[in-house]
Amino acid sequence: MLNQKRIVDNFIEMVKISSPSKKERKMADYLTKVLNGLGLEVSEDDAGEVQGGNCGNIIGILKSNSKNKETILLSAHMDTVVPCEVINPIIKNDIIKTDGTSVLGGDDKAGIAAILELLKVIKEDKISHPTLLVVFSIAEEIGLLGANVFDIEKYNVSYGLVLDNPDNPGKAVVKASALAQGKLKITGKAAHAGIEPEKGINALVVAAKAIGFLRLGKVDFETTANLGTINGGEAYNIVLPELVISYEARSQSKEKLDILLEETFDIFEKYCKESGATFEHDVKLVANTFALNESEEVIQKMKKISKKMSLPYEGLKSSGLSDANIYSAKGIPTINLAVGMSKIHTVEEFIAIKDLSLSAEFLIEFVKDLED
Ligand SMILES: [Zn+2]
Incomplete structure (x- = not known):
């Protein structure tokens, strides 16, 4: 049966392992050992080499021991946002938080803890199950990099x-x-700002003209756009020659996103051209939208288990991203389960012990139900 103390101990052990994006090696080695011990066939793919990290995605396969020969994916990411150099978790009543100097990293070690507890219970209680494909991904927080190159197609x-x-x-x-x-780059021309400024092209002035015409912020009820960072300039007395702006846009509608991007690039092109500057960008689609039908098997099963456990089911619409975007876009209906973490991506992050247990219990009930 589910063991709450074991989940908490395991969670605390894992959050203490520092694993910023692209530096998940210690976490990967820890999980490889645990999965091996639980009888899974474990491997590591080449996502680290491809994406420039120090380890790849960790993949564990627990073969079906029943008539159900389907393969079900269970996944969580190993990386956390910063600061996560040293993490001192503190348990107070039902809450696990940090001393305020780092994130907790429950995003996403709470997800990993639930999956590991499921695997432990399966082994102990000899629960029958279909084939479980366990994937612990790298670099989710910096653009779903691990999931993006994980070769899920070969696992059926x-x-x-x-x-x-x-x-x-x-x-x-x-x-x-x-x-x-991606980055937007405006290249103007340097010149002495006091002696002959008229010979220069100020990239910031060009960008300012263009930015005035952009649709930014909450563009509509399902679309947003943002200029996140801006870098450029060399000195007081040099006409600013080059400017790099980081840009992102999101929408529940891929069509609207495409239109917005085209419009944004056209505006920069226009004002650069007018001033003799040049415009380049490397804006890329990080993840496509996904919208699963209510009739999908995974949603039906999800609803059934929520009802069984007296949890209020709700199908959420999110402007945030997860590895589920990648897998769903590749044609594998994948939902992103809520695991109860709070104030994520801040040093005030915390999670309730009750939610850690509930997530594990949910998975156990889910797997048991697959055999009914
Ligand atoms: Zn996350």
């Missing part, structure tokens, strides 16, 4: 559960935005 997966949403257990993201991100 029926559907997937990603455990990586901060809402309350029982809920799941079934619709999510598409996201495009």
Whole structure:
């Protein structure tokens, strides 16, 4: 049976392992050992080499021991946002938080803890199950980099559960935005700002003209756009020759996103051309939208288990992203389960012990139900 103390101990042990994006090696080695011990066939793919990290995605396969020969994906990401150099978790009543100097990293170690507890209970209680494909991905927080290059097609997966949403257990993201991100570069021309400024082209002045015409912020009820960072300039007395702006846009509608991107690039092109500057960008689609149908098997099963556990099911629409975007876009219906983390991406992040247990219990009930 589910063991709450074991989940908490395991969670505390894992959050203490520092694993910023692209530096998940220690976490990967830890999980490889644990999965091996639980009888899974474990491997590591080449995502680290491809994406420039120090380890790849960790993949564990637990072969079916029943008539159900389907393969179900269970996934969570190993990386956390910063600061996460040293993490001192503190348990107070039912809450696990940090000393305020780092994030907790429950995003997404709460998801990993639930999956590991499921595997331990399966082994102990000899629960029958279909084939479980366990994937612990790298670099989710910096653009779903691990999931993006994970070769999921070769595993013949029926559907997937990603455990990586901060809402309350029982809920799941079934619709999510598409996201495009990249740099916008305006190249003007340097000149002495005091002696002959007229010979220069100030990239910031050109950008300012263009930015005035952009649609930014909350573009409409399902679309947003942002200029996140701006870099450029050399000295007081040099006409600013080059400017690089990081840009992102999200929408629940891929069509709207495409239109917005085209419009944004056209505006920069126009004002650069007018001033003799040049415009380049490397904005790329990080993840496509996904919108699962209510009739999907995975949603039906999700609803059934939520009801059984008296948790209020809700199909969430999210403008945030998760590895579920990647898998769903590749044609494998994948939902992103809520695991109850709070104030994620801040040093005030915390999670309730009750939610850690509920997430594990949910997975156990889910797997048991697959055999009924
Ligand atoms: Zn996450």
